Amino acid sequence: MKLTLRVWRQRGADAPGHMASYEVDGISEDMSFLEMLDTLNEDLILRGEDPVAFDHDCREGICGACSLVINGDAHGPERTTTCQLHMRSFADGDTIDVEPWRAAAFPVVKDLVVDRGAFDRIIQAGGYITAPTGSAPEAHATAVPKADADFAFEHAECIGCGACVAACPNGSAMLFTSAKVNHLNVLPQGSPERETRVLDMVARMDEEGFGGCTLTGECATACPKGIPLPSIAAMNKEWLRAVRKGPR
Amino acid sequence: MALATRTRTSAPSHGPHGPQGSRSPSFWRSTIGKKTVMAVSGLIMLGYLVVHMLGNLKIFFGADEFNGYAHWLRTLGSPFLHYEWALWLVRVLLLAAVVAHAVSAYQLSRLDIKARPVKYVHKRRRASYATRTMRWGGIILGLFIVWHLLDLTTLTVNERAWAGHPYENVLATFSTWYGNTIYIVAMAALGLHVRHGFWSAAQTLGAGSARRERTLKAFANGLAVVLFAGFVSVPVAVMTGMVN
Numbered sequence: 354m355k356l357t358l359r360v361w362r363q364r365g366a367d368a369p370g371h372m373a374s375y376e377v378d379g380i381s382e383d384m385s386f387l388e389m390l391d392t393l394n395e396d397l398i399l400r401g402e403d404p405v406a407f408d409h410d411c412r413e414g415i416c417g418a419c420s421l422v423i424n425g426d427a428h429g430p431e432r433t434t435t436c437q438l439h440m441r442s443f444a445d446g447d448t449i450d451v452e453p454w455r456a457a458a459f460p461v462v463k464d465l466v467v468d469r470g471a472f473d474r475i476i477q478a479g480g481y482i483t484a485p486t487g488s489a490p491e492a493h494a495t496a497v498p499k500a501d502a503d504f505a506f507e508h509a510e511c512i513g514c515g516a517c518v519a520a521c522p523n524g525s526a527m528l529f530t531s532a533k534v535n536h537l538n539v540l541p542q543g544s545p546e547r548e549t550r551v552l553d554m555v556a557r558m559d560e561e562g563f564g565g566c567t568l569t570g571e572c573a574t575a576c577p578k579g580i581p582l583p584s585i586a587a588m589n590k591e592w593l594r595a596v597r598k599g600p601r
Numbered sequence: 602m603a604l605a606t607r608t609r610t611s612a613p614s615h616g617p618h619g620p621q622g623s624r625s626p627s628f629w630r631s632t633i634g635k636k637t638v639m640a641v642s643g644l645i646m647l648g649y650l651v652v653h654m655l656g657n658l659k660i661f662f663g664a665d666e667f668n669g670y671a672h673w674l675r676t677l678g679s680p681f682l683h684y685e686w687a688l689w690l691v692r693v694l695l696l697a698a699v700v701a702h703a704v705s706a707y708q709l710s711r712l713d714i715k716a717r718p719v720k721y722v723h724k725r726r727r728a729s730y731a732t733r734t735m736r737w738g739g740i741i742l743g744l745f746i747v748w749h750l751l752d753l754t755t756l757t758v759n760e761r762a763w764a765g766h767p768y769e770n771v772l773a774t775f776s777t778w779y780g781n782t783i784y785i786v787a788m789a790a791l792g793l794h795v796r797h798g799f800w801s802a803a804q805t806l807g808a809g810s811a812r813r814e815r816t817l818k819a820f821a822n823g824l825a826v827v828l829f830a831g832f833v834s835v836p837v838a839v840m841t842g843m844v845n
């Protein structure tokens with residue numbers, strides 16, 4: 354395959370950026386999107402140019418590092434992570450636009466790399482759970498209803514990639530925060546901090562400069578892990594409950 | 602808890618609320634709090650609109666019934682309440698709702714726009730029409746409310762105003778082309794606003810869940826259609842001469 358790429362280039366956080374055009378040739382349909390970018394970068398290095406900076410780590414869809422907006426879609430046209438997106442989703446001769454996540458709370462570091470430290474600080478604000486760590490606990494000691502376990506697991510799938518923020522017209526982190534809050538709040542192990550967790554995480558989310566939720570639904574459409582939109586309603590319910598009860 | 606594996610831990614120095622110790626700020630400072638104010642005030646207005654729409658339909662039963670109903674509104678609660686007290690109570694509540702709704706909408710919109718300062722170069726269509734038009738639709742509704750009050754409550758801009766005769770005043774409004782146009786455009790905006798708004802309010806107040814998703818959406822759509830049809834039936838009836 355032969356492709357034209359238009360890639361956001363920006364030398365540093367405060368430097369101005371622009372879309373730069375590149376031609377890449379010899380792309381196989383079985384390559385991942387990141388391997389296609391590797392091919393471009395090898396080319397750029399050979400030509401003595403600065404390679405395109407982008408985030409990646411596991412390349413198997415579990416770490417949440419990869420983060421590209423491809424033709425206006427966070428993680429591209431398929432519902433998966435950028436590293437799991439394959440070039441067969443594109444056609445020979447296509448022009449593909451590649452941009453970084455855009456949100457005030459995710460400033461660009463370089464090219465396609467953004468700083469997602471705000472997510473870490475939301476998680477930190479949630480604090481810890483008072484369950485003992487160390488050796489694995491006896492599985493029957495704390496009974497968890499099946500429905501709750503499923504609900505918790507569904508939300509534990511969030512890999513913190515930030516596609517939800519990138520896709521949201523308000524740069525809102527409600528889907529991510531709801532995944533984290535719901536995951537722990539539904540479990541008995543997370544219940545001693547149930548109120549403070551949701552209050553502190555939401556407060557931190559607001560302080561980081563993420564926007565509010567307008568129930569647009571773009572986040573859930575972009576999420577590679579299928580965190581559903583009603584998760585936000587579930588977090589709102591937790592938040593309103595915690596406000597009524599007051600932090601313990 | 603699995604006691605066998607429990608080890609005594611000393612609490613970390615920053616306490617259980619993370620190193621920032623951010624603690625929840627006031628209800629109103631939170632985006633979820635503002636959104637809750639928007640949802641509750643929106644639902645108050647929505648409840649009023651359903652009643653208002655049903656009241657308007659009395660116009661199909663003639664001038665006496667309609668004007669009698671308008672008079673009854675003023676004597677509502679009597680002899681306990683003085684003339685027009687009940688009406689003024691409702692007006693004060695609605696004014697509070699409109700102000701709370703508009704202020705939270707304005708503040709949240711500013712936060713939202715600030716949170717996404719750089720647009721994507723590659724544009725694509727996002728969200729449904731009703732969702733994308735909430736802000737402009739809201740502004741249209743706000744302007745409409747002002748015009749509507751000047752037209753049929755204070756009668757300031759009604760050219761053939763006749764105080765105490767609402768039936769005749771409604772006919773006067775809907776016998777002008779601009780009266781009909783303003784009204785019907787505003788009701789279309791209302792339908793769209795309610796379509797996304799009612800469903801949103803349910804999510805904001807935590808009533809949404811995967812199971813109830815379809816019911817809530819269907820109810821929101823139904824409510825939007827009923828409100829639009831109910832309100833618009835009046836100018837249509839006047840225009841076609843069904844009500845004269």
Ligand code: HEM
Pocket residue numbers: 566567568636637639640641642643644646647650699702703706707710732735736738739740742743744794795797798799801802803805806
């Ligand atoms: C003063 C004029 C109005 C303005 C400026 C306004 C503006 C807005 C805005 C910007 C939103 C948020 C949209 C979003 O989150 O995407 C909203 C939501 C809403 N509006 Fe209005 N609106 C107005 C009048 C009304 C009226 C007359 C009603 C009654 C039917 C209403 C009912 C609602 C409801 C139920 C919501 C949903 C609240 C939520 O998202 O939780 N609004 N409005």
Ligand code: SF4
Pocket residue numbers: 510511512513514515516517518528529532572575576577578579580
């Ligand atoms: S909710 Fe989905 S899109 Fe958002 S950070 Fe988690 S995995 Fe990524």
Ligand code: FES
Pocket residue numbers: 408409410411412413414415416417418419434435436437
């Ligand atoms: S690189 Fe780990 S999820 Fe894509």
